Amino acid sequence: MKYGYFDDLHREYVITQPDTPLPWINYLGCQAYFGIISNTAGGYSFYRDARLRRISRYRYNNVPMDFGGRYIYLRDDDSGEFWSPSWQPTRHELKDYSCRHGMGYSVIGSTYSGIEAHTRYFVPIDENLEIWQLTVTNHRDTKASISSFASIEFCLWDAQDDATNFQRNFNTGQVEVEDGVIYHKTEYRERRDHFAWFACSEPAAGFDTQREAFLGKYRSWDKPATVEAGQLTNSIAHGWQPIGAHQVKLELAPGESRQLVFVLGYHENPSAQKFDPPHSQTINKKLVKPTIARYLDLNNVEDAFQKLQQHWNNLLGVFQVNTPDVHTNRMVNIWNAYQCMATFNMSRSASLYESGIGRGLGFRDSNQDLLGFVHMVPTRARERILDLAATQLPTGGAYHQYQPLTKRGNNDIGGGFNDDPHWLIVGVSAYLKETGDWSILDEPVPYDNEPGSEQPLYDHLQRSFNYTLDRLGPHGLPLIGRADWNDCLNLNCFSETPGQSFQITTNKDGKVAESVFIAGLMVYSGQELAAIASRRGLHAEAEKYRGESARMEAVIREHGWDGEWFLRAYDDFGNKLGSKDCDEGKIFIESNGFCTLAGIGLEDGRAASALAAVGERLATRHGIVVQQPAYSKYYMQWGEISSYPPGYKENAGIFCHVNPWVMIGETRLGHGDLAHDYYSRINPSAREEIGDLHRCEPYVYAQMIAGKDAPSFGEAKNSWLTGTAAWNYYAIVQWILGIRTTLDGLQISPVIPTNWPGFTATRSYRGVTYQITIDRAGPGNSIALTIDGLTIEGSVVPPPTDGRKEVTVKGVLS
Numbered sequence: 001m002k003y004g005y006f007d008d009l010h011r012e013y014v015i016t017q018p019d020t021p022l023p024w025i026n027y028l029g030c031q032a033y034f035g036i037i038s039n040t041a042g043g044y045s046f047y048r049d050a051r052l053r054r055i056s057r058y059r060y061n062n063v064p065m066d067f068g069g070r071y072i073y074l075r076d077d078d079s080g081e082f083w084s085p086s087w088q089p090t091r092h093e094l095k096d097y098s099c100r101h102g103m104g105y106s107v108i109g110s111t112y113s114g115i116e117a118h119t120r121y122f123v124p125i126d127e128n129l130e131i132w133q134l135t136v137t138n139h140r141d142t143k144a145s146i147s148s149f150a151s152i153e154f155c156l157w158d159a160q161d162d163a164t165n166f167q168r169n170f171n172t173g174q175v176e177v178e179d180g181v182i183y184h185k186t187e188y189r190e191r192r193d194h195f196a197w198f199a200c201s202e203p204a205a206g207f208d209t210q211r212e213a214f215l216g217k218y219r220s221w222d223k224p225a226t227v228e229a230g231q232l233t234n235s236i237a238h239g240w241q242p243i244g245a246h247q248v249k250l251e252l253a254p255g256e257s258r259q260l261v262f263v264l265g266y267h268e269n270p271s272a273q274k275f276d277p278p279h280s281q282t283i284n285k286k287l288v289k290p291t292i293a294r295y296l297d298l299n300n301v302e303d304a305f306q307k308l309q310q311h312w313n314n315l316l317g318v319f320q321v322n323t324p325d326v327h328t329n330r331m332v333n334i335w336n337a338y339q340c341m342a343t344f345n346m347s348r349s350a351s352l353y354e355s356g357i358g359r360g361l362g363f364r365d366s367n368q369d370l371l372g373f374v375h376m377v378p379t380r381a382r383e384r385i386l387d388l389a390a391t392q393l394p395t396g397g398a399y400h401q402y403q404p405l406t407k408r409g410n411n412d413i414g415g416g417f418n419d420d421p422h423w424l425i426v427g428v429s430a431y432l433k434e435t436g437d438w439s440i441l442d443e444p445v446p447y448d449n450e451p452g453s454e455q456p457l458y459d460h461l462q463r464s465f466n467y468t469l470d471r472l473g474p475h476g477l478p479l480i481g482r483a484d485w486n487d488c489l490n491l492n493c494f495s496e497t498p499g500q501s502f503q504i505t506t507n508k509d510g511k512v513a514e515s516v517f518i519a520g521l522m523v524y525s526g527q528e529l530a531a532i533a534s535r536r537g538l539h540a541e542a543e544k545y546r547g548e549s550a551r552m553e554a555v556i557r558e559h560g561w562d563g564e565w566f567l568r569a570y571d572d573f574g575n576k577l578g579s580k581d582c583d584e585g586k587i588f589i590e591s592n593g594f595c596t597l598a599g600i601g602l603e604d605g606r607a608a609s610a611l612a613a614v615g616e617r618l619a620t621r622h623g624i625v626v627q628q629p630a631y632s633k634y635y636m637q638w639g640e641i642s643s644y645p646p647g648y649k650e651n652a653g654i655f656c657h658v659n660p661w662v663m664i665g666e667t668r669l670g671h672g673d674l675a676h677d678y679y680s681r682i683n684p685s686a687r688e689e690i691g692d693l694h695r696c697e698p699y700v701y702a703q704m705i706a707g708k709d710a711p712s713f714g715e716a717k718n719s720w721l722t723g724t725a726a727w728n729y730y731a732i733v734q735w736i737l738g739i740r741t742t743l744d745g746l747q748i749s750p751v752i753p754t755n756w757p758g759f760t761a762t763r764s765y766r767g768v769t770y771q772i773t774i775d776r777a778g779p780g781n782s783i784a785l786t787i788d789g790l791t792i793e794g795s796v797v798p799p800p801t802d803g804r805k806e807v808t809v810k811g812v813l814s
Ligand code: BGC
Pocket: 487, 488, 503, 640, 649, 650
């Protein structure tokens, strides 16, 4: 069953039924002001940090689901009937309901009783505000008297406190209303210099700012007493729950259409200019008023929308492809790239599964995310890398997370995840391959944000690598620390206490448990670092990294190989995980995926054997599960992994983040058919037809699809914010389509399905646009390239030396 369709031309997904299996969301904003918006206008907004600067309120895990949003009500003032054109919160039976989720905007609307209404929601580029642009059309053959109400519930800024500390926060709420604009100023009297505002383009017939006045006692958002009565009450909030609500009356002749704009914004005043007059308690509105005025003018709103579209055209235009597979095309050209920008902006902080109060920006996560967005926003990638590196500890280890607002490492979680530092090497290398901007390596960056501790970024990379050399275990493999990529493999946390955090509790000395996955990652990061060092002329250094990488590869062969596949780890007792000798968890995806991605065992058949075992034992029609057999009970010595019922999350769920490692491994073996087959199994667009099973959005990846051991095999969860976005993008673009960035330039090395006659692509790279055509002349993967008609050796396109900005690349596969 499908709940909508892809409109690829407009880069939209059109939802045609409001009661999707789960709320299907989109993101608004891409710089500092952000929001999530569901297909029925649910969701919330925040400035930079979803926890510390929450602008509007949302109640996670509520019933009915997805309540709290940017709600507009229409009321027929003749009959008294009212409804919401976005379906929620009144849930009337609507005609022609649709929600168009597009690039940075959503348009939600419907027709009810002859009145059509659509609202376009978006955040203009370079502004800290969101626009709700409402168009109402009267399709009746009589005139219509319509009241429209727009409402938002303010959050008292710190979303955690807002949801828990009621003894205090029921007493702090404050607002001002001036010239029809509602200003939410809770805590402005003390240490906050910021406020939110909610304005309307038409003279208001009334407003409300106190929630109870708007809703009425014991009522919910589906039936506000004021909307029912047809008149807001001009309430002024003090304490309790401040809201913003505006009422506008429209008289519509038959066929007439009217547009209104509601704008919700955030503003920060310089602290010395908070009040006007200076010694009063009244907000100084002088600095914000021009912005308010600008966006209440419909012409400016239209311009802002055009600018937003241009912004996305530019970003997505960096890489576009045309293959024989529609699902590949739309994910690569539109949605997967778009999702990569969402993970760049949000890391893992705010989605329908990440409450915005839990996690900051992950060190490992954000570095991996770079793989998916560096080509679209290289300057911001540079900034992100420097921010991440500044949270690195002098040991070379890293805070596992940092808070976006303060850019400081998060002490609550700390460090000790021993894979973390290597991802910095992977991230920086991706940046260099994209941009060729070697100056980043000389950029002075502090450790732990400590002024005076600055060292060139290159020094951070060295310490990242040495961190592991200093932490090898009994077999010479890297010690795992609190966990590696698999956050739930907590081999040094033997926990018997309910509720104790597996991630931050460590009660073993950590000197025994080792990770074959980190070993594979180190082999890879060592190769990357060696390549970087030798390009800088540091040949002895390069030799060292190459040597250490090779040495670790030998250790993996000796102690990390189980006969048919790569082992996963050794636990605190020195027992194997991911071995045929284990009762459960005999084989894992991570070590087999990453070791083959790193090229280990390509020559001696081990890579082929390992991936064949993955294919046989872990691959399912819905994707590749983490391990098999699933853990059927709790094993204290292995941590959180066995806390999940079989088939969910890290306990044999299909973790879509790691499936691409296998896809890349398969391309390294030359298996284009299988690589693309694995790609298609988890491609959300290819799963659209099974919407009732998949349940999450068909336009973005979810972190997990339930594995074959779960009763809900095939059901996705945790959509949007996952390393899945970057890794799938990277696997399909750079390894299957084979348009790969390298330190020396753009490499063209496709490993595509045998039945594809070829494909075309456009890639902007280091200031040059490459028009690429690949034709298949035979079933293999060897490529013959001509550049502007001239044959070249090898597969790396030499950058034009004569200043040309357009290059034509033709490749023939045989
Ligand atoms: C989840 C992991 C996640 C970790 C983050 C665990 O409960 O299963 O996927 O990375 O929490 O703290």
